[in-house]
Amino acid sequence: MSTQGTRIEEKLYQNRYVVDAGKPHIKVRDHDIPSPALKSLVTACPASCYSLNEQGRVEIVADGCMECGTCRVVCAATGEVEWNYPRGGYGVLFKFG
């Protein structure tokens, strides 16, 4: 099985979420050039929430986020990621865990 063959969207589709519309719990700080740590989130995030845009900046869409904390830990030293838990009751909802 090839690395590229993995469809993360299909995996996340199985999960249940209660999205807090308009209140993302994770933000990427404004930047011109992302640090290597921030860039690594494009692959390291298990929900593939991070992507590189045409300007070479890192963007986040946190809808599929499983609230693991990896991005906060990876970018702790650079401070490029602002991370909070979603409001109580919102976010991912594991049926099995």
Add this chain to the structure above:
Amino acid sequence: MATIEERFDAIVVGAGPAGNAAAYTMAKAGLKVLQLERGEYPGSKNVQGAILYADALEKIIPDFREDAPLERHVIEQRIWMMDDTSHTGMHYRSEDFNEEKPNRYTIIRAQFDRWFSSKVREAGGIVLCETTVAELVKDTKGHVIGVLTDRHGGPLLADVVVMAEGVNGLVGQRAGLRDELKPQAVALAVKEMHFLPQEVVESRFNLSGDAGVVIEAMGAVSKGMVGTGFLYTNRESISVGIGCIVEDLAKSGVTPYSLLDQFKAHPSIAPLIAGAEVKEYAAHLIPEGGFRSMPAIYGGGWVVTGDAAHLVNSVHREGSNLAMTSGRIAAETIIWLKRRREPCSFDNLAEYRKRLEASFVLKDMRKYQKIPGLLHNNRQLLNLYPRMLSGVAQSWLRVDGKAKRSKETEIFKAVRKQRGLVGLVADGLRLARAWR
């Protein structure tokens, strides 16, 4: 916004195994306990393999087997060292594990946590879900006196706050009680739930009744990173997952989900889950820095338990039992102080640390304190050796007209070429020294 005017004996942050153990123990002893959980229900944010170690729970709820949602009791453990096409296995299966009170069970965390939480309520604890604790409230001397949440206007007050908030531990971190996790001290694990008819699970693993098998896998599956894979049998599903140290993962450029898919596609794993329906994909961190990554675990008006205190024994894949035991011991310490009418001050709560040191929890944490560093600096232990073992086994087993003596020489040469005699001896010594 709701306000709660009462004052509590204890506030517990989090309803995982650590928080539930603490809240249950205190509520049962008659303390006024408030437990806060950010998920819609206890367990909705939690992920585990999951193996439950009965002993830790038995010490809290002796008759848990009567109604706890248990999947299978474990009668067989497999440890697989893998290269790309093979595994070298060490299996232990025993009829002795089919006992009246089995020692290890597979569980499904979202269901288990809900059950445990129902016991907290039965014991008289107040459990509020959908409530995220935002910060700790301190008095002018820095003594913790309560918490602020995202649901209640004013602070909620208590004599002591038990932090059982899990690995991310933002409440304690933001109060300056502990540092941010280090990328080399946490693993990211991803996991899927694969559903199959019960008979299929049983026939694939040679099982009957409630018996189950667990597999731990290392080697090529972690692609050169420090990590392990696992596969556990539940009643009518199989939990499959893999975890790697976050620092390694970020450097590798490998996505966690492709790592999982490649593990699932390994010829030793694929047939075990073939045809299953996947119903969930989950991700969670595991604190794997060991004893040397532990933060302070008590202070004026607060204690920390479970993953938030970095209490995981990654060598033995134990976490939930350390969480429950630390939760129970924290609770017993608080009950003891209450009965003596003594305050939960910094000095008095040192008793929690003392009791934890006397238990298996800190004894095991101390025993393996050198292991995370050893693996960090010696990745060959997890990557080269499984491959080497496979090479040895394969040339030994193939019957190809070569004389056995020349085969032995060949094997020995191949091993020396891959690591060298000095390297082999050094690895052995390093491991022995870290293990002691």
